[in-house]
Amino acid sequence: MNISITKTTNPKQKPDMNNLGFGTYFTDHMFIMDYTEGKGWHDPRIVPYAPLEMDPASMVLHYGQAIFEGLKAYKAKNGHILLFRPDKNMARVNSSNERLVIPSIDEGFGVQAIKELVNVDSDWIPDAPGTSLYIRPFIIATDPYLGVRPSDTYKFIIILSPVGAYYKEGMNPVKIYVESNYVRAVKGGLGFAKTVANYASSLKAQVEAKHSGYTQVLWLDGIEKKYIEEVGTMNVFFKIDGEVITPSLEGSILPGITRMSTIEMLRKSGIKVTERRITIQELYDAHAAGKLDEAFGTGTAAVISPIGEFNWDGNVISVNGGKIGPVAQNVYDTITGIQSGELEDTFGWTQIVK
Amino acid sequence: MNISITKTTNPKQKPDMNNLGFGTYFTDHMFIMDYTEGKGWHDPRIVPYAPLEMDPASMVLHYGQAIFEGLKAYKAKNGHILLFRPDKNMARVNSSNERLVIPSIDEGFGVQAIKELVNVDSDWIPDAPGTSLYIRPFIIATDPYLGVRPSDTYKFIIILSPVGAYYKEGMNPVKIYVESNYVRAVKGGLGFAKTVANYASSLKAQVEAKHSGYTQVLWLDGIEKKYIEEVGTMNVFFKIDGEVITPSLEGSILPGITRMSTIEMLRKSGIKVTERRITIQELYDAHAAGKLDEAFGTGTAAVISPIGEFNWDGNVISVNGGKIGPVAQNVYDTITGIQSGELEDTFGWTQIVK
Numbered sequence: 001m002n003i004s005i006t007k008t009t010n011p012k013q014k015p016d017m018n019n020l021g022f023g024t025y026f027t028d029h030m031f032i033m034d035y036t037e038g039k040g041w042h043d044p045r046i047v048p049y050a051p052l053e054m055d056p057a058s059m060v061l062h063y064g065q066a067i068f069e070g071l072k073a074y075k076a077k078n079g080h081i082l083l084f085r086p087d088k089n090m091a092r093v094n095s096s097n098e099r100l101v102i103p104s105i106d107e108g109f110g111v112q113a114i115k116e117l118v119n120v121d122s123d124w125i126p127d128a129p130g131t132s133l134y135i136r137p138f139i140i141a142t143d144p145y146l147g148v149r150p151s152d153t154y155k156f157i158i159i160l161s162p163v164g165a166y167y168k169e170g171m172n173p174v175k176i177y178v179e180s181n182y183v184r185a186v187k188g189g190l191g192f193a194k195t196v197a198n199y200a201s202s203l204k205a206q207v208e209a210k211h212s213g214y215t216q217v218l219w220l221d222g223i224e225k226k227y228i229e230e231v232g233t234m235n236v237f238f239k240i241d242g243e244v245i246t247p248s249l250e251g252s253i254l255p256g257i258t259r260m261s262t263i264e265m266l267r268k269s270g271i272k273v274t275e276r277r278i279t280i281q282e283l284y285d286a287h288a289a290g291k292l293d294e295a296f297g298t299g300t301a302a303v304i305s306p307i308g309e310f311n312w313d314g315n316v317i318s319v320n321g322g323k324i325g326p327v328a329q330n331v332y333d334t335i336t337g338i339q340s341g342e343l344e345d346t347f348g349w350t351q352i353v354k
Numbered sequence: 355m356n357i358s359i360t361k362t363t364n365p366k367q368k369p370d371m372n373n374l375g376f377g378t379y380f381t382d383h384m385f386i387m388d389y390t391e392g393k394g395w396h397d398p399r400i401v402p403y404a405p406l407e408m409d410p411a412s413m414v415l416h417y418g419q420a421i422f423e424g425l426k427a428y429k430a431k432n433g434h435i436l437l438f439r440p441d442k443n444m445a446r447v448n449s450s451n452e453r454l455v456i457p458s459i460d461e462g463f464g465v466q467a468i469k470e471l472v473n474v475d476s477d478w479i480p481d482a483p484g485t486s487l488y489i490r491p492f493i494i495a496t497d498p499y500l501g502v503r504p505s506d507t508y509k510f511i512i513i514l515s516p517v518g519a520y521y522k523e524g525m526n527p528v529k530i531y532v533e534s535n536y537v538r539a540v541k542g543g544l545g546f547a548k549t550v551a552n553y554a555s556s557l558k559a560q561v562e563a564k565h566s567g568y569t570q571v572l573w574l575d576g577i578e579k580k581y582i583e584e585v586g587t588m589n590v591f592f593k594i595d596g597e598v599i600t601p602s603l604e605g606s607i608l609p610g611i612t613r614m615s616t617i618e619m620l621r622k623s624g625i626k627v628t629e630r631r632i633t634i635q636e637l638y639d640a641h642a643a644g645k646l647d648e649a650f651g652t653g654t655a656a657v658i659s660p661i662g663e664f665n666w667d668g669n670v671i672s673v674n675g676g677k678i679g680p681v682a683q684n685v686y687d688t689i690t691g692i693q694s695g696e697l698e699d700t701f702g703w704t705q706i707v708k
Binding site (some may be wrong): 030060118157159182206233 | 376377378380384403405406407408409410411414415416417418419420422424453454488490492498499500501502503504511513515535536537538539540541542543544549550551553554555556557558560561576577586587620644649
């Protein structure tokens with residue numbers, strides 16, 4: 001399919017590229033492709049960024065049939081625009097689609113659409129250290145219909161947002177509240193899919209944790225409330241007794257692409273990484289035995305978020321003296337170095353936009 | 355607050371009122387009210403039904419922060435327009451809002467908004483037996499922002515859809531597939547809230563059940579997969595050994611208003627109704643002992659949906675010879691009679707629009 005391009009005749013004024021924050025500003029263009037039952041995905045186009053005209057009965061507004069992705073484009077020093085593993089995001093689109101009964105997309109074409117859109121808006125990519133162009137592909141159900149069933153029509157949309165450095169003032173470890181009340185997801189639910197429902201479910205726990213002075217929550221499994229799942233909107237890793245451990249994907253955990261990259265990178269550098277179920281009690285026991293060396297989250301927004309403190313039902317433990325540890329620092333430096341083109345990409349993770 | 359009214363200058367052609375189906379046609383007007391942090395809910399208005407202009411970054415499209423309700427208006431033979439317990443729907447709006455971190459609404463004002471909108475579009479209310487005007491209030495998060503946090507802006511919208519008789523060809527009991535794989539919700543999640551996430555989660559199970567020749571699924575609890583929760587988009591009741599049993603609300607089940615009304619009505623008529631946890635095994639044991647007399651679902655769309663067959667992992671049982679039983683028939687006749695004004699409302703359930 002050819003992607004038609006209609007350029008804006010009224011470009012926006014660019015924001016202060018030194019004060020971008022996250023997800024607040026959007027570029028001049030967006031990608032849209034429609035799906036109609038019987039006709040398939042059609043009419044891919046890059047058009048000026050503008051409000052969508054949505055029927056108030058659009059199914060996404062009522063039954064949440066929607067999925068999304070998040071990845072970043074980086075401007076390398078040599079002028080190249082780099083994407084980080086966009087093929088993995090497009091594969092996850094189809095995994096999420098399958099669970100939400102949304103028709104699958106052509107993954108290669110999805111990557112092509114991202115590249116063409118980023119290219120059209122390439123002057124929106126910030127180039128200060130740590131900054132990037134956040135890419136948000138998403139699919140929404142658009143039938144104007146109030147019965148509960150999968151929609152017959154969808155829109156696949158990509159929007160772009162220039163984002164600032166996540167760690168402007170250094171990588172200060174975060175304080176994490178272990179959530180014993182609310183549940184994010186269980187096996188048989190939507191936890192492994194990148195879908196709107198999981199985020200809706202997380203808001204209340206997040207707000208309550210913030211009120212108590214914590215940055216994020218650590219989710220426990222919804223069945224026994226003892227196994228560690230993920231932290232806020234990130235996957236989570238622990239270094240215990242020289243071994244790096246991350247919860248295995250059991251159907252309720254998002255299979256993060258930064259998670260996958262962290263595992264691959266650490267293993268290549270000779271560090272033992274184990275994917276298995278791990279209880280919050282084991283984490284606390286390891287701490288009591290002096291063996292919990294590091295804890296950190298992984299995700300697209302922050303890449304790595306070191307964890308300095310946990311609060312589990314009032315029992316507070318500090319990790320690595322509240323400072324970032326060497327494994328987290330190494331993962332951060334390596335992945336961000338590859339993403340920004342400052343380190344050689346020996347993994348074949350990056351793709352050049354053009 | 356006064357509700358401003360802007361009437362359409364271009365009324366739609368009305369659909370064939372004898373072939374309405376469910377949720378397909380929408381009336382000439384809708385109600386909208388905005389929320390802005392610091393300003394509260396404001397600018398309530400009835401305007402022509404039209405597409406919403408939504409920023410592609412609107413939070414509802416990405417993080418599913420949204421809730422909805424469903425109720426019906428009926429045209430009584432004496433010309434009155436009746437609503438069925440709209441105060442209960444508005445109370446549930448606030449219960450759902452609280453879980454989704456959406457600011458609460460004034461419940462009385464919500465009922466007033468419904469009444470004014472229904473009144474403006476009163477010529478859309480069908481009057482054939484079993485038909486009604488379906489009312490869909492919903493709230494969506496509208497901040498154009500990609501960070502995961504509660505929105506600072508919302509829209510509360512009400513749309514109306516004339517709907518046909520649910521049972522055009524008699525109340526034929528449905529076949530129900532007992533779902534052992536997918537999970538709708540668990541305690542600590544969103545199950546008790548009327549929010550988009552629960553419906554997104556249900557689609558795949560529903561499609562698979564349909565492919566196997568079943569109308570809906572019976573959800574089991576997500577923890578032990580043994581307790582009965584609800585059926586499809588309805589609550590569920592069983593008559594076992596002369597007693598009517600419905601699963602107790604444990605945080606994962608929607609507190610249905612038809613469920614509440616069924617319990618109140620049956621108790622008033624002297625039938626013992628017990629709200630408690632009940633396992634699927636108990637249901638099958640009761641059937642084996644010849645004591646499972648009836649099974650039926652309750653919900654706004656169908657009011658009562660008798661169940662004639664269950665399939666639990668290949669074990670098929672038939673209920674009441676696949677026919678509707680006297681309790682279900684009595685509940686249906688009483689509630690629909692009160693809703694449509696044909697029976698005296700000794701409960702004080704109905705409200706007259708004007």
